Amino acid sequence: MTAHSADLLGAYLLESWQNLTQLEACLAELRAGHDPGAVDALVVLYHRMRGSAALYGFPQMSSLAALGERLLESRPELPEELRQQLLGVLHSVTVCLRSALEGVASGQGEGEVGLTFAGIGGTRRLQDLLAARPTAFRAPSAPERAKTPEVPGTPAGLEAKLRAFREGQSDLWGYFAPEVREHLDALRTGLEAGESGDVTEMFRAAHTVKGSAYMVGFEVLGDFGHGLENLLSAVRDGERTLDAPARQALLEATSVVERLLRAAEGEPDDLAPVLARLSRRLTALVDGEVPEPEAPAPQAPGPEAPRPASPERRESVRVDPRRLDALMDLVGELVVSRARLGQTLSQLAGLTQAMTDSHARVGRAVRDFEERYLNPDMVRVGEGTATSRASVGELFDELEFDTYNDLNVLARAVTELAADFGEVRSSFGTGLSGLRDENERLGKLLRRLRQEVARTSRVPFGQVTTRLRRWARGRAEPLNLITEGERVEVEAGVLQGLADPLLHLVTNAAHHGLEPGGERVRAGKPPVGTIRVRAVARGHHLDVEVSDDGRGIDVAAVRERALARGLRSAAELAAMTDEAALHLILLPGLSTAREVTAEAGRGVGMDVVASNVRRLGGELLIRSRPGEGTTFTLRVPLTVRVAEIVLARVGRQTVAFATNSVAALREVDPGEVLGTPAGEAVEHEGRRVPLHPLRPLWGLPESGARGPRRVAVLHTASGLTAAEVDEFLDIEEVSLRPLEPLLASLPFLAGATVTSGGEVVPLLDPGGLERLAGQPRLWAPRLDTRGTRQQARLLLVDDSVSVRRVVGRMLERGGYRVVTAADGQAALEVLGQDAAFDLILSDLEMPRMNGYELIEALRSRVSTASTPVVVMTTRAGEKHQRLAFALGATDYFSKPVDETLLLRRLGQLCAGGAA
Template identity: 30%
Template sequence: MDMSPYRDLFISESREHLRAVSELIVKMEQETGSRADVDALFRAAHSLKGMAASMGYGEIAELSHRIEDIMDRVRKEELVFDGGIADLLLEGADLLEMMITDVANELQSVRDIGDLVQRLATYRPGAEGVAAADGRDNAAVAPTARHGQPSSATPLHGEPDRYGDASTVRVRTEVLDHLINITGELITNKHRLMTVGRELASPLLDEATVELSRLLRDLHTEVLLVRLVPFSTIADRFPRVVRDLAKKIGKEIVFEVDGKGIELDRGILEGLSDPLVHILRNAVDHGLESAGERRACGKPLQGRIRLIARREKDQVVVVVEDDGRGMDPARLVATAIEKRLVSPEAGRLMSAREAFMLTCIPGFSTAREVTDVSGRGVGMDAVRSTVQALGGNLTIESELGKGSSFILRLPLTIAIINVLLVRLARITVAIPVTSVQRTVELRRDLISSRGKQKVFDFDGEPLPLLSLNRVLGLPHSHAGELLSLFVSELKGRRVGLVVDGFIGQQEIFVKPLGRPLASMKGLGGGAVLGNGEVVFILDVANIL
């Protein structure tokens, strides 16, 4: 019998089981697991063994069987779950993930499982030579559901079995992408019909367009719901990342995740994974003190890191916070001046919040030495760039001796977004509303000078003024008594960006740019308005 049609299903479900296995192992190693978790871990290994055997993948079935056996001994209380078992099981999960990747790539697996199978079969408490955390970056092989799809794996934690449930079907991600593209094109054509309706002054057409708008709004909502996947899709692998790194550098860490059920657009979630790994690794390596330092400061020996996801209106907020040493703004500024990343004059004027954002400048690092974990000054710059490319923003809060928080604010979707349309010379550009804190019509007599910089008072804070026309090399015509500007945030500092005028807010369908435009910094895509005009979407932070 040809089993190839079932291969994708096997790969997806196997990775879901492995994700659960890694999560449960870390949980039990931290002594927060329960008997139900022991049973769930046993069932996951048992299910993986059965699926592999039915597909004819003998070595995957054999290794899964040995993992099942050792967990059976734990269930029967013949063994106590300890660090040695955790290391063995995580080593096995990594090897299984690589073998399943071989299946996905249609490669003949040549993985040697003999040594690990032997150690699993003969494990005794206190045995030597068991070490899974060998310094590998497990983020590269940490299991996730294929393409972020929800899995219909054998139930864990008492969930109802979804096999044979006709109310749930698997849908290829390409179909979902095609569906959102069609919805976006319909929204573009809705605006086109509205433009025609205004020109014809037809009440009947206006009435039909209003009804079409309502239906498209409902369709858009349903399409977004279909594309949403839970935060746990990526978050469940992070305990393993933190655990392995902490073990490697000799720190004791309690890691907590809140908000696993919060749902985000699949595209945003996929882009968010690497930035969060960067932040978590920095928190483990830089943020948290060693046990000796924490004892001297009167802190608990175990450091604490929390990953939190929550909804706020039309945004998702993701926070990584630690109770570590915190950051010293003065030291950050001094380092930036020493590395000639900022001038001494600019450094003196920086607020604490602006100083924290210096960590996102390429090449900035306060690490005393470069390790294979951090110290090269590239991580946080990559984090900020990725978050901004997703239409979000990053802020940093810290208190010396108390800890730090990294706050990521992200839109619910990146395909259909709300923008502020502004006029610059003879062209129209779109600014994502997530980049706009406020729009202002400013009287010229409220503008003052600070050196060569024009500033204005905004909520008691002097904000610098920049002409977006001048930044883009366009002629400007900021005539009249009032200046039109919007307030945005760049590297932790708010600025006022002057434009020639506001057109209004609109929902648009974002289309990717082709070459050579795709390589231009500061352009986040394009869109077509109802009148057929093509507009560029500006990535404000990067264009400046």
């Protein structure tokens, strides 16, 4: 094996263990008689293991995986006895593959796989099976494969069936088609972005298109979308790259989906050969092949071409005429208000002219005074005139008239000007007061107009429940679907955003929540399960509850799967409450399903739900009781366009809360803040409310200011919470903007807006703040561990050379100085010479001295008794964890581990964080 392949051996092992785990789950389902579709999944898994084993130089494992693929490739029809015999052969194949992988992981190589297979009876069972049915396992020839339709549901007359579907489902087509086109746009945008495209988002788009198509009964699109999703799944999981052939095929697939929609809307097209050709291409790309170029079928007109055969698509909303009359009344009031505003402005313009005239008079009086007393030359030039005036003054004296000198004249002029200015100021104040009153009336009118316009864009919630009922009727397994609140009106954009989450939730309830009929009867429940969808408008929010009366969520299984997927460490999972652990199902890729089906099992459904709800500025609440059922509550705003916000200051950052989520704004004396084991709290209306300072969210130190603490008490779906800020500012009415994908994943952000002063302000999500405070490891770091990392020394103990290299480089990228050891004995030898390590990261299964023995030895030595020891192993069983922690392990990770999670947790431990 080359050095390059040795470096990548760790990645091969991680992939192979995942494939083998899925193989065992699928075989168990087949043995129990569940889900015949698992055969297709097994063929894919055997094919993947065959190819990867051959690539990394393990020919015996490759041959054994090829045997499993060959046995199932023809989808043999067998009686029950031979079927069980076939499953026995496949079980032997799986046992040998696991044994060989364990040998590779321990550095001993794959061993004699063929001898092991014969030793456990696999060869004998295989020979008996072939003797009983020699032709059942013959692989189809190339001409037969070419004749076999690759896409179910594409017979002659496909276009007629598409049009019939659209005409028969005209009420839902107005929602379904725009949704699919929106996801197609997201998929195209990601593909056209090149290497910067988000593969996860593209996968979600394809998954949603496929799932929505199956839900509404559009099976042609569902089947084709399944192939599209499979290719993106392979890219997301690192099984292949998004190279030029794959990107081109995906772009062509988006065009074909658009053509499917247009054909359903009446545009003539010949789609059956196009679907078959592109489906074969997508399948070949998933298998790692580069398909030969095929002659393209005649292309339908592009989106920009004229389409005379079908009417132009226009988005429309039905509006009650009474609402239009109310809108016209408001428009009439706005016209009157605009006229009054113009009159007030004319009055202010007249006052401006009066002030201009008064200013001119002041200027003349000052100029005359200056000429007489401040410029003597000008006075001498005018002496003749002065003499004549003096003689006239003598006449005034004789007549006993009052005489006025220039100072008296200036004083009188200033007095008159002061009176003029007082009158102008009074008039200006009156006009300004009227302008303010008119502005307030105008604001009220605009608010009423906005509310009425928002009402015109609202549609009944029942438009979504219609789709859900149709989905329930089309299921093979019966269930009771009860819907409530169909008449609740929601903004069309909000309802459209809820469509996908609700489909995912009812699918999740049917697949994971409701038990089989027999199990329900044994538990004292009705044989048919019930799913209830209920919508209630509360203030400015809509609460949608999706509940079932099933088995509830197995929190232990969620914890186990999160550990096995490397999403959380054992110590973090142990510190979580059951409520916090329930929210782990929202993590991408986490699923408790044992098999992958067309509708569930890829670990993407709940991730889509959480993402869409956050995008709407809402929050998701999960409640579950074992044996009683689960309830998901989606709380979203009734409108997402305009809102009133309360502005506050945190350090130099301005933040905002929606006014409809604010229960109170308070100034709390420091002595009133309560200390609890879970953190600080305040009393509000007789209730103890948890308090979360926001400064740490931006990495700011404590303010150190003395005096009252400013607290916003906020509503969440689960109750009240409180956030501490530095200062409260104003209340403004603003237009909300959705977050970009980079920020949409932050749980404490509900959106963003621009204030009247032009400042971009984040809108905080109270529920997200509450969840974030319950998971301190996701909170912005309160202490800078970068310097600690640069000085920290780690001892990495693992018997795998590739693991030591891959993980060692990962740790070095994180800023650590890494020393490696091949097993526990070698680690003790290193520590005997130099025990100054900040942390020890160790595997469990190692020669000479295993991980348990190493932990016990470390804890018995004075020099290493307090050194954090973190276990990183493929063994995720509870008994393995219990023994490790009993011996003194600090934390426990399951391979494969997420790099970000590992570095964050090690940083906490090296910085003196909680064990």
